[in-house]
Structure formats: C-alpha cells, structure tokens
Amino acid sequence: MRIVVCVKQVLDPELPAEEFVVDRAARRPAVANPRWVMSTFDEIALEVALQMREAVGEASVVALTLGGPSADEVLRKALAMGAQEALRIDAAPLGEPDGVQTAAALAAAVRAHLWPVDVVVCGRQAADTDAGQVGPLLAEMLGFPVVTNVLRARPGAPGTLRLERETEEGTEVVEAQLPVLLTVTNAECNVPRMPRVRDIMAAQRKTVPTVGVGDLPPEAMSPWTTLADLELPQTEGRCQMIEGETVEAKVEALLAELERLKVV
C-alpha cells in the first residue's frame, strides 16, 4: 500500500502575536527572526499515515512537499518520524502558488513520480493560510473521494479504509473506497510521535530528491486568487474596562461587548 503525505513548511504558528509584523506593500509577513516548521496538521497527517502503515504491515509512506530548498527540512523531519521516502517539488517556477496551483503541482507530481497511490493524507488546513483547500482540490484533481477531519485510519474490507472522523456532535466511522484522500484533524489518538534522535541523525545524512513542477494545465500556471491586502487586525492592545455602578449595569455592558465581538 502506498501512502502519500502532503506536508508544508510554514512560518512558526506559535510566534508571539507581538512579533508578527506584516509588510503591507508586499502583502506578506515580515518577521524579524522567522522560524520555519512543518505545518501543525501535516505532522498529524504523518502520524495518521504512520499508524496506518503499522496497522497494514505492507505499506510505505512518502512525504511530498511543494517548496524551496529550505523545505527539505520538513521532509527530513518526516523521514525521521518514519516515512520511507520523501520528494520535493521545486516551487520556483510558480512564485507564490495559491491553493489551486499547489494542488495542481502535487497532483502532477503524484501522477508522474508516485503512481500508483492508495491513500493521500493531508492536514486539515495549513497553519499559515488556514485555508484547507488543497486537500479537497487535490482529491478532485486525482479523481479520489475525500474524507475530511479524519482522526484515525485503519484497513477495512478489502479495497477500503475504515476511518474514524470528527463530526460536529462527536465522531463517526465511515468506510471509504481506495484510492482515497484524507484530511486529518487532531485528537488524543494521533499526537505526532517524537522522532528518535538516531532517526533524526540518519535523516540528516540523506539527500532529498527534488523534481520540477512538471506538466501543469495552462490555467494553473497563474494564480486563481491573489492577496489584495494583508494587514494586522485592529487590536487596541489596551483592555477595555467595563464601567458600571451596579452589578446589573456591568452585566449589561458586558453583554453588549459580547455581542459586539459576535460571540453572543
């Protein structure tokens, strides 16, 4: 069984809000000391894939990314965690690809270099864009069914996977036909494993294969959406203290604030 996990290198999402600064003209973040990590849900996707591999026995996990040379780091992390292979698609020709371009590049690479594939696993959303589009788009491009918010994947009846997924009220179990694309979300059962140092050291010695973007449909060569503006939300930074002589008055004022914040 061949499992492809799509991973992305992103700006560390745990950057303190105060350090997060934006270059408005260039419409991108301009963080003074940027740190780059694997997107949170992609780590979980790897974990889900690795658990699946352990359950199936005869399976291999391939980590795939679209990115520049620094993205090799996340591929090495994937290898250290237990992936058998890694592949980077060089993003240079695409500049700053949007969701459709990313999915198209991934689909082309899967077809050209990794076919046949049984399962593709993606994180629910990238920790920078928070968009969650590449998974479903990629599924459509490959012609696979997609199951979102998966927590755990195990082999089911022959030719299917048995998937536990999160729903708004709890969880459900579904059966999906192979080949299938999964997007995963976090749960207690899929906390990403810590790689062994031995494996980290071994991964550091490996060279990561790189391929070009390949044959993309002409529409995909330019982005379908672009950023017209990127700004920091207006947070005053000062706490607005509720005034009120009586408890009732304070509560009324508080309620009004909660309404303004659209939580009530």
Added chain:
Amino acid sequence: MRVLAVVLSSPSDSGWAEVVGAGRAAAQAAGGVLEVAVLGPEEDVTQEVAREAWRGGAERIWLAADPVLHDLSGDRYVAALTEVARTVQPTVLLLRADALGAELGPRVAWRLQAASIPDVVGVRRDPEGALLWIRPMYGGKALAAVRSHRPVTVVTVRPRAFSAQPVRSGDPSPEGIQTVSLEEAVRTVSRVRGLEHRKQEAAGPRLEEARVVVGGGRGIGGEEGFRVLEDLARLLGGAVGASRAAVDAGWVPGHLQIGQTGKKIAPELYLAVGISGASQHLAGVSGARHIVAINTDPEAPIFKAAEVGVVGDWKEIVPRLVERLRERKRADPQDL
C-alpha cells in the same frame, strides 16, 4: 452579476444567516442581485428555510430537494451543488464554512473551474469594483483581502460572521421560486459509506474545540463555583476549563486544565473568571480570538492580556450574566 447564497438544510443544522448576510453584502458591494438556493432531503424543510431566506432579502429562490440528500456524503452534495450551480450560473456562490461546507467549497469550485475562497468574515470592493473577500490568516494574527481572478468564485463564510435581519415579511411569490431537479446527485454513488455515529456523552463541545471557553481560577473558591461556570458555558455553547490553581485545589479534574502544562485552546472567546493571568496560564489561550476577564483585582495581569475586562466579584456578575443570557435565549432561540 449574480450572487447565489446556498443553504444546506440538512437535519443537523440550518444556519442560513451568514450566507444570506454575506450574499447581501457582496451583492450590494458589487451591484449585483442576490439569489438563494436551498438544498436538502426534505421538501417542506427546504421550503421553510427558503421562506426565511427570502425574508432575508433574496430576489429569487432555488429549491433542490431529494431524499437522497439524507446521506451527508461529500460526493453526493458536490454533485448536487454543481448541478444547481450549472443551472443558476452565479458569479459568486456562497456556502457556510462548517465541516461539510469546508469540503464542498473547493470541490465544487474545481468542478466549476471557479476560484475558491474559504472562511471569509467580510467583503468589500476595491477601487476597480472587484470584490475583495476578507479572511483571517496566520492563526488569526492577520487579515487578508483576497481577490478572485476567475469568472466564477466559490466562497465559504465563517459561521456568525454575518447576520441577516429580515428586510421584508410575508412569503415569496410562486414566480420567485424555481426548482432544480437533482438527477446527477441521485445518480452519484458515494464512495464513502457511513457506518456508525458516536455522539459524545458530555453535553457541550470538547475543550479544545469549543468556540467559547469559560475558564475558572483560584478566585472560584470551590467545586460549587464551577457549577455556575458550567451553566454559563452551556448558555454560550461552550466548554469549561480551569487554571492550575483550581485543578490543584481539586475543584475540577485535571483534563480541564488550560495552560503551559495543560491544554492549549484557541476559542473565539475565552472568558477568564477569577483567574489572575499568570503567563503560564495565558500560554494556553494565546490562540483565543477574544479574551474577556472578570476579576476583583484591577491590577491582575489578566487585564493586560484581555480585550474586555470587568473588575468585580464573579459571584455576583456571573449568575446575573447567566440570568440575562437565559432571558435572551427564551426570547430568540436562533440567536444563540
């Protein structure tokens, strides 16, 4: 240009306000017309929802009902939506960004070869008259304005980001309603089959996923105090968490602890009650969109992290708040 707000009236949820509200805003901004499509398994339900949507300002209603939509499979709904879109031919198609919508949006977009823009919270127009969709990025740290470069755009709308107060009353005229038959959807065989549903035991959402979290700290004083917080959380559709002080004191079980060595949460609203605001605790809520704090000490560090603060005794404020929320809920169940 035609803006189509699509409402899925599946049995589990029938939130329509945000898509209709967003549709109105977009139509207004772009000088277009708003139409609403209602898809669902049951005809009478879709008709009821359609009436509400019309009152919310739709010019035309499209109904697509078929029992086959009881099965909430993505394959089927994508087929149905594509059919509707091909019939209606909108410029902008809006969906609610819930779990299903998040899947459908990009898939339908690809089938229509449309641009896909997820999780928007606002819309405006740029100087050239193009629509700019506002959405949060980078974990809520930034707001992006996104522009589509395709003739058709599929947009998913964050729940509660828009509201749609009724602009008219009464019912739509028969000419204003059209039916779409879902042949494609009916023909589609889903490649995913549901086997079991497991609704969770505890009332209310899990701490890590709750939209609203009410956190209690040392100021709560005891186990009983947390009962009151639970009432509040329930009314806000949220969950209860705690600071380490409360857990150490044994007032709440350990899995409710939020902080450096507890859970990290990222709710829309974190309401910190009787919590001093030590940074180890705040480390667990750095992802919260809005923090509101209630504390007797005006110098408490929590107020530096909070957006809104109330200096006062929670024992007086929270029960009163609960009371008021209950009153409001009785008056308008939809609102909560």
Added chain:
Amino acid sequence: MPPETLREATREVFWNIPPAGVGVMYLLTAVAAGVFGYGIYREYRWWRRGKPIRRLRPVWPRLRLVGRHVLGHARLLADRLPGLYHFAFFWGFLALFLGTVVVFIHHDLRIPIMRGLFYLYFQSATLDLMGLVAVVGVGAALIYRHVGGPPRLRRGVWSDTFLLLLFEAILLTGFVVEGLRIAATEDPWGRWSPVGFIVAQAFREAGLTAGSMRWLHAILWWLHFVLATAFVAYLPHSKLFHLLLAPLNVYLQPLERAGSPRPLPLEEAQTLGVRKLEDFTWKDLLDLDVCTECGRCTAVCPASATGKPLSPMHLILDLRQEMRRGKPEEPLAGRVVREEALWACTTCMACMEACPVFIEHVPKILDLRRYLVMEEARIPGGMREALRSLEAREHPWAGTRWSRRDWYRGLPVRELREAGHAEAVDVVYWAGCAVLDERSQRVARALVRILNHAGLRVGVLGPEERCTGDPARRMGDEFLFRTLATANLDTFARYGVRQVVTSCPHCYNVLKNEYRDLGGDLQVQHHTELLFSLLRQGRLNGPVREAGEDRVRVTYHDPCYLARHNGVVDPPREILAGLPGLKLAEMPRRGRNTFCCGAGGGRAWVEERGAERVALHRAREAVGTGAEALAVGCPFCLQMLEDAVKSVARGRPVRVLDVAELVAEFLPEPERVGSEPEAE
C-alpha cells in the same frame, strides 16, 4: 616493673589450640578467603564490562578526600548520632583489624613485633579500648535502629540487625576469650588489657576451675573464629562489601561537575544512553555494589518526600539486583526501573550530597533518560512539548506571548549585534529563556538598573540568544543540546564573548561547566556573585533605609544548581546581610543542604501528580521561618515558590522576589521596580 621484663611482654599465639586445630583453622581461613575472593571477583567481572571513564587521577586530591570522608567521616557525621556510632565502630574495627595483622606478622611472618611496650600499649591496651568503643558503637546502632531512629533505618532492619549482632558477637566473644586466657594462664600482663582483665576477674570470682576455663576458652575461641571467618567470607556477598568498596568509591568520586551526565559521542555511540547494564560506565556499576542501604539519599530526595515513585536508594538497589540476578541483555528502563521514577527526578543532587559512599545517582538517571528519549522517544507529554518548542524556536516556553527583546525595551542596554563586539560593553548579560515569562522580566530589569547605577555598560545578545540547552540535556536529548550549544558558541565567538553574567543557575551551570566539552571557554558569573563584588567595592551607592529601623525578616532559598552543583552559597547571603533593615532568617535546609523547588530536571514542564507538589513542601519551610520575604536567585525557583507561597501563606503576605529585586529597592532613585514593557 623493671624495663627488661616489660620488653619481654607478649602472649602465646594460639594458646590452648592444638596444632591440628591450628591446621584446621588455616584450612578454613583458606576456604573463607576463597569465598571472599570469589565474591569480589564475581562483581569485578561486572565492573569490567562497563564503559571507560577516567577516575584514577589526580591522586593527591583524591587521597585527601579519602582522609576526610573515610577516616574523618565528614558526610556520615551530617547525621550526628549515627555518624558518631559508626565512627566508633569503624575505628574500633580498624584497630582490631590492625591487631590481627600484627598477629599475622608476628606469628606467620616470624617478625617478632608483638612484644614489649608495643604489645602492652597497642596490642593490649589500645585494642581493648577500641574494642570496647566498638561494642558501645554497635550497641548504639542496634538500639537506634529499633528505637528512636529515623524511618530510613527501619527498612531492612532485620538483616541489618543480623549483621550488627554478628559483629557484636565477634567483639564480645573476643573479649570473653581474652578474659578466659588471662584468667587461665594468670597472665602477668593481664591488667594491660582492662576489659579482658575485668572479664577474667568475673570468671575467677565465678569459681571456674582452670580446666573448665580452658575448655570454655577453646569453645569460644572456635566460635569467635568461625564468626569472624564467616564475616570475612560473607563480606562481598552482603552490604558489608562497603568495608572495602566505600573507601575505594570515595577515592573514585567525581572531582567536578558531579551532577553532569556522562560524555556521549553521538555519532560513535552504539546505544544513545543506557539501555542495558553494560552501557553504564564501570564506575556506575561499581556504585551499585557500594550501596550500604542507609537510605540517606531517599530521606533527602524531594521526589520521595512528595510521594513520587522515585527513591534514589531503590533505584540503586534495583539496578544492583539486576546486575546480580537479572537478564543482562534486556533493557533497564521500564523493566527494572519504572519510567515514572526516572522522570520524577529534579536532578537536584541532594541524594549525591547525602551519600556517605559517594554513589552517583543522577548521572545514571540521566543516562537512562537519554535512552528513553533518544532511542525510544518515550517522554512525558509536557517535556515533549518543551523539546518541540526548543527545536522549533529555541526556547522551551511554548505558548509564550513574549519575545526575547521585550524585557529591555526602553532600557539602556546594547544589543551586541549593534555594539559589534563584547569589548564595547562592560558586562554581557545572558538573560536566558526566563525573560519569556513576565515575572522574570522584572528581575532582569532590576538587575540592569543596578548595573547601570554602578556605572557598568550592559550588553545583551537579545534575539540572538537561544536556550543554553540545559532543559534538553536534563531531559536526555543530548542531540538537541549539542545543536543549541554549538550554535550559542558560534554566537559567542562571533562577538568575542568570553565572560557572561547570568541570573539563572541552570544557564550558569551549563555555560560554566558543560560548554567546555564543546570547545567553549567562558568565564561565567551568577548575578549574585557580581552584585556581591560590586557591593564590596562600594560601587552601589549607600543604602537608603536607616539601619536599625523596620527589620524585615528575609529568608533565602538556595537554588540547587547554584548552591549544591556549584557551591555558590555565600554571595547572596552577604548581599542580604549588607542591606540594612533586613534580618536574615535561615531555613533549616540551607546552603548545600538546600531543598529543591521542584523545577529542575525538566520538571518545570510537567504536571505533578502524586501526594504533593515539591514547591509546597519548600514553601512551608520558608513561611515557617516567619519571614515576610523569601529571596531567591533563580527564575525557576521564583516561579515555583511564588505560586506555592500564595497557597501556603494563607493571607499573610510573603513577598517572593529575586535578590536583585531586593537590592534594586535600595537604590537611591525610587523608580518603580518592575515597570511594564512598552507595548509596541
């Protein structure tokens, strides 16, 4: 007595024992020697399997330590009464042993030394007195174990009782045999052996005939011999082994960096850390045999004191049992030693400080952790998160909203990036990751205020600082430690940093002692050391408060990594003593004897389960001094104790603050200490 006669004083060796008996005696001695030798050899074979480590040199300092601790019982006397009675029977035993050697030289080597004044003063009088001292000592030990002694002595009380009774029996039978000989032979020198003489008198008065005395003597002589021989044969098979191994272990002790983990060449090591017994160094394996089961380590361990599953003594004994009887190829962690026990350790080193035979508990725990983390990736969740954060953003405080620059915004410090070289400033202040916590930012700011006041230009690395790697190293991730340390050393080299001052004892320890292994060569000062020297030089302008008025009681908590790991005990106290209006009230456990706050060893990132939080334990001790303020010298201690004191003080306000903050309050310009950083 005429001097010539005195010169003839002696006794007949083997009096009353026929030659055949003597022959049997030698035979049995040989057998016992064989059992004894085998016992040592069997363990020696195990020690040999351990990894190499250099401990034999330098010779003189080590011998001096042997003198201090073995002959002088320096550590044993820390627990006064047991120390004294052990001192008694140790010297008694040593003397009597020497006496036996004298007999051997005299009788078997045929060098007639056992006669004359030497015989009288040493072999008779001194040995009798020392024997008596031993009898009293062993008696006290026996009683104390059963009545009045601390709980640690109750454990294994019956096997200890057996050994003590054996020892006492040997001593007492020895006296009786001597007495019988003196009485039966009417030894003219009998008076020179006071105890024996009294015993002889007793037998004479009891009316025994010479014949029955000889008969009794023979029996008891054999009994004494059998007991003594059994003692020797049994020695390496019981905790008596410490008679030989303890002095050896004292000699082989680590002379520096006692708490540090063993060197680990990551690329060459076959196993990262200790998986099975022979992955330990030979010294670690020797340690296992030295343990006397005294329980002093467990008695001072903060984890044990608060109900965690860790007992340092049991750790050693479990490993020892595995060595003697277990499966040598199987992994230790999780099987022989519980994982929770390994993670419960705060690496405070109280166990090692208390151990009279200098067993090194902490490096073993660290080595076992290394295996768990680096080979198996098994580590408690909170620590794992800290490691992840270290890997991703080079600090362990996941979720913090602060950056490394926030604390010095608006303060007159220079970033070395801008200053260009360390020479451009007077002091390079290593702020550490503590400044990612708001409370500790106030300490850093207070310190800078003081240094500025003293006319020193302060330089910082700011965003170019990264964690020293200490948490990673203590948690067992040597790889991450090395990555961070190497990067830091590059930064130091780039700016020519040779000296730093830090307010965190963990940073202090690692920068000072452990970066050397990677080529670092730094002079490191703790901020209290610097402040003390400034105070002494009079560079901090005079105090504001008048001496004599409002004597605020302050108590000082010694951070483990400052006091115990590095011996820095006096500077903070001298500082506090130098501030007028303060009265220092010491806690019972102070200085090198300090009690941990619970944060070390990576524990700051773990939720404590178990009977009680370590910090509460210490907070109670602090509050119990009646002090109104608790001064600390470590950001971890500050965090742990401030929180704990609030729970314990029950309404009475006890301020918890760093020594630097206290000093800053005495500076002439009364700016508000701890002003908040400007929001940008």
